[in-house]
Amino acid sequence: MYLKPLGDRVIVKQDEAEETTASGLFLATEAKEKPQSGTVLAVGEGKLDKDGNLVPVPVKVGDKVVYGKFGGTEINVEGEDVLILRGDDLYAVFA
Numbered sequence: 001m002y003l004k005p006l007g008d009r010v011i012v013k014q015d016e017a018e019e020t021t022a023s024g025l026f027l028a029t030e031a032k033e034k035p036q037s038g039t040v041l042a043v044g045e046g047k048l049d050k051d052g053n054l055v056p057v058p059v060k061v062g063d064k065v066v067y068g069k070f071g072g073t074e075i076n077v078e079g080e081d082v083l084i085l086r087g088d089d090l091y092a093v094f095a
Contacts, residue, residue, distance in 0.1 A: 003077060005044040008057050008087040012038040012065060012072070013080070037066050037094075041082060057087040064094035 005011050015037045040063045046056035059065060071089035075082060 003042055003082075005042050005084060007044050008047040008055075009044045010040055010057060010059060010065075010085050010087060010090065011042040012067065012083045012085055013041050014038040014083055036069055037064065038083065039064055044087075047087075059087070059090060059093055065090050066092040066094075 003011050040059050040061055043057050043059060043061060046054050049055050067083075067085055068089050068091065072083040072085040075084060
């Protein structure tokens with residue numbers, strides 16, 4: 001799969017939903033919450049600030065990130081579901 005995001009967008013492969021609870025109970029498909037974390041697959045070049053300077057997106061391909069619950073746009077590319085998010089929708093990078 002190859003997508004090149006534009007501007008301050010990033011493409012993220014969402015982590016898999018949990019199959020069981022912390023106590024070991026199996027979750028029904030309808031009860032699974034979508035995770036709010038994933039791995040960055042591609043990063044745009046950034047956006048221009050008010051002075052015309054390019055501000056790069058502060059993540060790189062391979063970073064594990066946390067993002068907003070309702071952020072981004074889900075798309076399917078070559079059978080793989082991915083999310084397109086704005087750089088501002090990313091909350092944290094796992095260290």
